[in-house]
Amino acid sequence: MPILGVIASSKLASTNSYESIATATAAGGETSLSFTSIPSTYASLQVRSLVRTLRALDGSDSLLITFNSDSGANYSRHRLTGDGTTAAAAGSASNTSMAIINAGTVCDSSLANTFAVNLIDIHDYASTTKYKTLRSFSGANANSASTSFVMGLFSSAWYSTSAVTSITFTNSFGFKAGTTFSLYGIKGA
């Protein structure tokens, strides 16, 4: 699309280092959605998600994450969040899951057709000698001034040297139909 005063280029040159592995979509009511049998052939994983839950609340809510079905107290969490008036920080140890606290989902009394978004990275997920670190940039907004909608940066660690072969996303109220988690693999050189 050449535009006066602009040097424009358009191409569809595929790169082979970022690949779609799988997508999980909620039919409605599931309290968890999982990716299983994740191949160990990538350097990192990325999850891009749209999430809404069935909780009857006008605001955003938390999304919990576990690896390899491990529900032991083997995780820790940190977060830096904003709710439109205040920036806040918190952390915790010996948790039974990773978490995107208050920002990973939109509840079902919020503006219709609106979903929270999460951009999650898991580095060196296939290592058998290192613990695993997850980070996420997440948030929700519903075109209001309410401080019930939160966004932020999130970090969690899983204290296991096992390769990550499955990822489970959980919300106890259940996911709204249309909630989608897309898993991508990023290759190293």
Add this chain to the structure above:
Amino acid sequence: MPATYESIATQTLAVGASSITFSSIPATYTDLRLVFVCTNVSGGDQAKVTFNGVTGTSYSQTYMYSDGSIADSGSSANQPEVNIALGGTSTTIPTFYTVDVFSYAGSTNKTLLVTCNEDKNGSGLVSRAVGLFSNTAAITSVTIAKSGGTYAVGTTATLYGIKNA
């Protein structure tokens, strides 16, 4: 497996301009990512994003930022655009933005994740924001505009498409 992260188009300013638009965006991807690196010639500093030429009151955002001395959060609703800049873009040092648009071709409202990084050797700002375009139509065009003045020669915007399985 097929590659799923593709460059759709790049625009680099050969002369100063107050906006850059990507139009006729195909609906064949799941998400969009816009990478924008700019310097200013002059004028207002606010970089703003709109979709499909829509202004009105369809946009909102919540953000948090640090300018090197404080961390704070703010929000706005019923706006004519998503304001993706909080600081003042330099005439010489590029400011770096990314805008991720989720399910841009879907029938839900469109949620964005925005990053802004600028450092000017003694001042600067880092910010993160979640924005909403309260419109269920598929996005077919994206415009990055300035509140005043022009972006400098060499300002570059690249639009990527990301496709899921």
